[in-house]
Amino acid sequence: MTDPTVDDLTENRFRQLMRSPTVRAVASLAVVFLLGVAFNAEGAFFKWGTHRDMLRQVSVYGILSCGMTLVIITSGIDLSVGSLLGFTAVLFSILSIHQGLSPWLAIPLTLAAGTACGAISGALVARFLIQPFIATLAMMVFARGAAKFISGGQKVSTAVQAADGSYQYVEVPKVFDFINSAVLGDNITVVTILFLACVAVSWVILARLRWGRYLYAIGGNEEAARLSGVPVGRVKVFAYGLGGLFCALAGICQAAQELQGDPEAGVAYELSAIAIVVIGGTSLRGGRGSIWLTLLGTVIIGYLEKVLSINAVGEASRLMLTGLIIVLAVLFQKRQG
Amino acid sequence: MKVYLTVALLAVSILAGGCSGGEKSGRGQEQAKKKWVIGMSQCNLGEPWRVQMNADVRAEAEKHPEIEVVYKDAQNDNLRQRSHVEEFVNSGIGLLIISPKEAAPLTQPVAEAFRAGIPVIVLDRRVLGEDYTCFIGADNKKIGRAAGKWIAQRLGGSGRVAELKGLMTSTPGQDRHSGFREGIEGTNVEVIFEADMQWLEPNARREMESALARFEKIDLVYAHNDPGAHGAWLAAKAAGREGEMVFVGIDALPQEGVVYVRQGILAASFEYPTGGREAILTALKILNGEPVPKEITLQSRVFTAQNVDSGGQWLKD
Numbered sequence: 112m113t114d115p116t117v118d119d120l121t122e123n124r125f126r127q128l129m130r131s132p133t134v135r136a137v138a139s140l141a142v143v144f145l146l147g148v149a150f151n152a153e154g155a156f157f158k159w160g161t162h163r164d165m166l167r168q169v170s171v172y173g174i175l176s177c178g179m180t181l182v183i184i185t186s187g188i189d190l191s192v193g194s195l196l197g198f199t200a201v202l203f204s205i206l207s208i209h210q211g212l213s214p215w216l217a218i219p220l221t222l223a224a225g226t227a228c229g230a231i232s233g234a235l236v237a238r239f240l241i242q243p244f245i246a247t248l249a250m251m252v253f254a255r256g257a258a259k260f261i262s263g264g265q266k267v268s269t270a271v272q273a274a275d276g277s278y279q280y281v282e283v284p285k286v287f288d289f290i291n292s293a294v295l296g297d298n299i300t301v302v303t304i305l306f307l308a309c310v311a312v313s314w315v316i317l318a319r320l321r322w323g324r325y326l327y328a329i330g331g332n333e334e335a336a337r338l339s340g341v342p343v344g345r346v347k348v349f350a351y352g353l354g355g356l357f358c359a360l361a362g363i364c365q366a367a368q369e370l371q372g373d374p375e376a377g378v379a380y381e382l383s384a385i386a387i388v389v390i391g392g393t394s395l396r397g398g399r400g401s402i403w404l405t406l407l408g409t410v411i412i413g414y415l416e417k418v419l420s421i422n423a424v425g426e427a428s429r430l431m432l433t434g435l436i437i438v439l440a441v442l443f444q445k446r447q448g
Numbered sequence: 449m450k451v452y453l454t455v456a457l458l459a460v461s462i463l464a465g466g467c468s469g470g471e472k473s474g475r476g477q478e479q480a481k482k483k484w485v486i487g488m489s490q491c492n493l494g495e496p497w498r499v500q501m502n503a504d505v506r507a508e509a510e511k512h513p514e515i516e517v518v519y520k521d522a523q524n525d526n527l528r529q530r531s532h533v534e535e536f537v538n539s540g541i542g543l544l545i546i547s548p549k550e551a552a553p554l555t556q557p558v559a560e561a562f563r564a565g566i567p568v569i570v571l572d573r574r575v576l577g578e579d580y581t582c583f584i585g586a587d588n589k590k591i592g593r594a595a596g597k598w599i600a601q602r603l604g605g606s607g608r609v610a611e612l613k614g615l616m617t618s619t620p621g622q623d624r625h626s627g628f629r630e631g632i633e634g635t636n637v638e639v640i641f642e643a644d645m646q647w648l649e650p651n652a653r654r655e656m657e658s659a660l661a662r663f664e665k666i667d668l669v670y671a672h673n674d675p676g677a678h679g680a681w682l683a684a685k686a687a688g689r690e691g692e693m694v695f696v697g698i699d700a701l702p703q704e705g706v707v708y709v710r711q712g713i714l715a716a717s718f719e720y721p722t723g724g725r726e727a728i729l730t731a732l733k734i735l736n737g738e739p740v741p742k743e744i745t746l747q748s749r750v751f752t753a754q755n756v757d758s759g760g761q762w763l764k765d
Binding site for chain 2 (some may be wrong): 129152153421435
């Protein structure tokens, strides 16, 4: 047997580096970025407007993914995020457009409603010991029905139906215009800033708060956590409730951007949120992960969608490609063990 | 490792194929000859009528080698369509043709494109305000009125009608509804059931099933489009009641509505021309610096069992 050579040592260090999920996520982002450079649609990829718009488009998904990260770390799952987005989008539109409430009232009410729905899911999981998949599936179906109920099955928009069946247009509430706008010289959009704020709040919870550490403990080994004195039930309600809060914020952003509350909004968004978290590198098994991985995952998915969109790739190719990317991402994670 | 590489290669090849081949027309010809790039933003390709619209655009565009058309499908998502408009503006196209999903969410992006100096042709569904170059569409109110009058005549002045409506937040839905009501005004034709089936056949079928369950006798079904009428017919057929009533639709696509009339499924179908061809011809006028009117109204025909083989009958005002 010969002594290890310099080459052997260097290879080990590379392997060590690649074992870090953050490094792997950054590597994936680099690959997608290079794809954008390669397929740059006659220079469109090199304009700042493309990147600013990519961030705006992915922000709603990103906000949902922040809540999803917290829940997945507890080794749970939340299938209701898309429906809660639809429900809160409708609620916010009804409060702001039809009831004419000030945003100082409409926004907290909507956030509270989303948090309440999330907390109910959490209670079903924690108190009644229903599996997260089932509990949040039920909430997903229920919330979609609730959205259609409070909206009367119609989109809640600035087109208000008068008694004779004709439509009249009312003013768009100023808060909608604000959320819809870009700041800092038109270089970054308000929804992007809201998304980054959600990332920051999630970081504080996960890295600095005791209850954030409890989330990891529950995901790692729930029984051990319980025996160590972690209030498992309350922490779970906290996680799902916070997820609901993020859903409500996403719903508000969705309503503002569409200038309407669509009860059908958010269908299948939960799948995108889960894909973002997984591609970022957080394990579905729970107990590990971080919000930075989710941030990276969001930007990866955002760039992927953007590159396909600026190249006018049709829906068929886009769907097949997204499926393959998800498999690739998981294989990439698995390789490192 | 092998699996990993195979999946990666597959993904890259789909990406490469999609990016270079994909949704552009006129690529076969010399790059040097292309003077203008036209962006076509379609709200969805789930409706056969919109697939026909894109096909009509493509057919006319291929006759003019100096233009290249880039097609983007927003998959019925307002926010996606908005980002497509922004991408078109960013990539510096010469002209934008757009068929928006809904008026309110797309008005601002279209206005921004227009104010950035890109001529905009709005097809079929309107945006709010005046910030566009030209609107091309058939007169849905006129078609609705003609349908109402034809239905009143067919029912001999009185009858029970189920109305299956298209997306009521889009102008065609609103116009086909209000036009129809004007057409039956003053007669004893009664609308006993109405529902918003959002232009989609499965939805129309579900709504019709509700109607069939609620009402013992329905004389006629008026659907805002042919897929809707067909869905209603399927529901009636499943209940064994298709002989009890008459079905009327709108669109009259040659491979869809006209075929249904020939097969006896629809008693009448009112043509709603897609305007794809007119869009390209108008685009060429605009790009060549010629003036175009703000509104171009397309003419339409009605197809019934009597005249389907002779090319339908043009509607008069």
